Amino acid sequence: MSNNPRRVALSVINDVLNNDAYANIALNEKIKSEHLTELDKKLVTQLVYGTISKKITLDWYTKPYVKKTKKWVKNLLAMTVYQIIYMDRIPTSAAVDEAVKIAKKQGDQRLSGFVNGVLRNFTRAELRSFDEISDSTEKLGIQYSMPAELTQKFVTQFGFEKTRQIFKSLEEPSRASLRVNTTLTDVETEFNKLSQEFDVEKSELSSTGIVAKTGHFADLLDFNDGLITIQDESSQLVAVALDAQPNDKILDACAAPGGKTVHIAEYLSEQGHIEALDLYDHKLRLIQQNAVRLHQAEKISLTKLDARQSFEKFGAERFDKILVDAPCSGLGLIRRKPDIKYRKETTDFVNLQKVQLEILENTCKTLVSSGTIVYSTCTIFDEENFQVIEKFLAKHPEFEQVPLTHEKADIIKNGCIMLTPDAYHTDGFFIVKLCKK
Ligand SMILES: C[S@@+](CC[C@H](N)C(=O)[O-])C[C@H]1O[C@@H](n2cnc3c(N)ncnc32)[C@H](O)[C@@H]1O
Numbered sequence: 388m389s390n391n392p393r394r395v396a397l398s399v400i401n402d403v404l405n406n407d408a409y410a411n412i413a414l415n416e417k418i419k420s421e422h423l424t425e426l427d428k429k430l431v432t433q434l435v436y437g438t439i440s441k442k443i444t445l446d447w448y449t450k451p452y453v454k455k456t457k458k459w460v461k462n463l464l465a466m467t468v469y470q471i472i473y474m475d476r477i478p479t480s481a482a483v484d485e486a487v488k489i490a491k492k493q494g495d496q497r498l499s500g501f502v503n504g505v506l507r508n509f510t511r512a513e514l515r516s517f518d519e520i521s522d523s524t525e526k527l528g529i530q531y532s533m534p535a536e537l538t539q540k541f542v543t544q545f546g547f548e549k550t551r552q553i554f555k556s557l558e559e560p561s562r563a564s565l566r567v568n569t570t571l572t573d574v575e576t577e578f579n580k581l582s583q584e585f586d587v588e589k590s591e592l593s594s595t596g597i598v599a600k601t602g603h604f605a606d607l608l609d610f611n612d613g614l615i616t617i618q619d620e621s622s623q624l625v626a627v628a629l630d631a632q633p634n635d636k637i638l639d640a641c642a643a644p645g646g647k648t649v650h651i652a653e654y655l656s657e658q659g660h661i662e663a664l665d666l667y668d669h670k671l672r673l674i675q676q677n678a679v680r681l682h683q684a685e686k687i688s689l690t691k692l693d694a695r696q697s698f699e700k701f702g703a704e705r706f707d708k709i710l711v712d713a714p715c716s717g718l719g720l721i722r723r724k725p726d727i728k729y730r731k732e733t734t735d736f737v738n739l740q741k742v743q744l745e746i747l748e749n750t751c752k753t754l755v756s757s758g759t760i761v762y763s764t765c766t767i768f769d770e771e772n773f774q775v776i777e778k779f780l781a782k783h784p785e786f787e788q789v790p791l792t793h794e795k796a797d798i799i800k801n802g803c804i805m806l807t808p809d810a811y812h813t814d815g816f817f818i819v820k821l822c823k824k
Contacts, residue, residue, distance in 0.1 A: 392427040396434035410726040440725035443532040556809035593623035613681040621816035626650035634658040635707040640694035645674030652683035698752040715764040719815025736770035767815040
C-alpha cells in the first residue's frame with residue numbers, strides 16, 4: 388500500500404528545517420525508502436521544495452492565528468497553507484482535512500483541534516497583504532521568504548532594486564543546463580538530437596552549453612555515454628577561464644564532484660594531467676564516476692587531501708595552472724537548493740574567507756612562474772570573492788590579476804566574471820584569474 392505523501396513530505400521538511408538535513412539528500416532517501424506512486428513522489432517533491440522555499444512567507448500568513456506551538460506543527464501549517472495558496476489543483480478542504488488527520492496521528496486530539504482552528508481561521512479571512520509591513524527591507528524578506536539578516540546583506544551589497552530583482556528571479560523554476568563533451572561529439576549534433584525530444588536552446592553564455600526549461604537528462608543514453616553532462620552555464624565558464632593547454636599539469640584543489648575537473652581534462656592531451664583533491668573518500672568516488680563516464684579518467688589522479696597541505700605534498704613549482712573552486716556559502720545556489728538560505732554556517736563569512744585564503748595561500752606555492760590560478764565560488768557576496776582576492780594580492784605582490792572578458796559584457800565586474808542569478812537565470816557565480824609574474 389502506498390504511504391501518505393503529505394506525511395512523508397512533512398517528515399522531510401521537519402528533518403531539513405528542524406535538524407539541518409540537506410533537502411536534496413533527505414528527500415532522495417525518503418523517496419527511496421517509502422512506498423510511493425510516481426504521482427505521489429512528484430507531490431512530495433513539490434511540497435518539500437515549495438514549503439521550504441516559502442517558509443517565512445507561509446509562517447507570516449498564519450502568524451495572527453498562532454501564538455506558540457511545536458516546530459513540527461508550524462511546519463505542518465506551512466505545508467498546508469502552501470497547498471491552499473500555490474497548488475490550484477488541491478481543494479482547500481482536502482488540504483485542511485489531511486493536515487488535521489496528520490496532527491491527530493502525530494500529536495493528539497488537542498493538537499488536531501488547534502491545527503483545524505488555525506486553518507479554518509486562515510481560510511475564512513482574506514489573504515494578508517504585504518503592504519501591512521511598513522519597513523521596506525522587512526517586507527522584501529517576508530514577501531520572498533528570505534531571512535532578515537540575509538535580506539539586509541543583499542540590500543547592503545546590491546541596493547534595494549537589484550535585491551528585489553534577484554529575489555524575484557530566485558522564485559522562478561531552475562532550468563536544466565547541459566554541457567557537451569566536445570572530445571566525443573559536437574554541439575550542433577547534440578543540439579539537433581535533443582531538440583527532437585525536448586524544448587532546448589543554445590546557451591547564451593557558454594559555447595558548449597545547452598539549456599532546457601525541464602527534462603530528465605541524466606536518464607539519456609548520451610548522458611550515460613558521456614557525450615553530455617549536467618553543469619550550470621556559470622560553472623562551464625571556469626575551465627574556459629583557466630585556458631588549459633594540452634600538456635599542462637594542473638591542480639584542481641577542491642574538485643568534487645568533479646564537474647570542472649572533467650571539463651578541464653577535455654582540453655588536455657595524453658601528456659597533460661590533473662591532480663584532483665578533496666577531503667572525503669565518498670566525494671573522490673564521485674569525481675572518479677564522472678571521469679570514467681566522460682572518458683577522461685586517464686588524465687586525472689585523485690588524492691584525499693586538505694588543499695591547505697598541497698605544498699607539503701607536491702612541493703614548489705609543480706603545476707602550470709591551479710583551480711581553486713573554493714568551499715563557500717553556496718548562496719548563489721538558492722534557486723536550486725532553497726534550504727541554503729536558512730543555514731547558519733552560510734553567513735559565517737569570516738570563517739569561510741579564512742579557509743578560502745588559506746587554500747589560496749598554500750596552493751599558490753606549488754605554481755610555476757608565469758602560471759595561473761583561477762579562483763571561483765558559487766556565491767555573489769564580496770566577502771568570499773573580491774575581498775579574498777584583494778587580501779591575497781595585498782600579501783602576494785608576485786601575483787597580478789588577469790582581466791577576464793566575455794561577449795556578454797554585463798557579466799564582467801572589475802575584470803572578474805560575476806553572475807547574479809537574475810541576469811541569465813544561472814546560479815550566482817564568481818570567477819577571477821590571477822597570474823604569477
Ligand atoms: C564548490 S565544491 C567544488 C565543486 C567542484 N569543483 C565541481 O565543479 O564539481 C567545493 C569542494 O571543496 C571540498 N573542500 C572543502 N574544503 C576543502 C579543503 N580544505 N581541501 C580540499 N577540498 C576541500 C568540498 O568537499 C567540496 O567538494
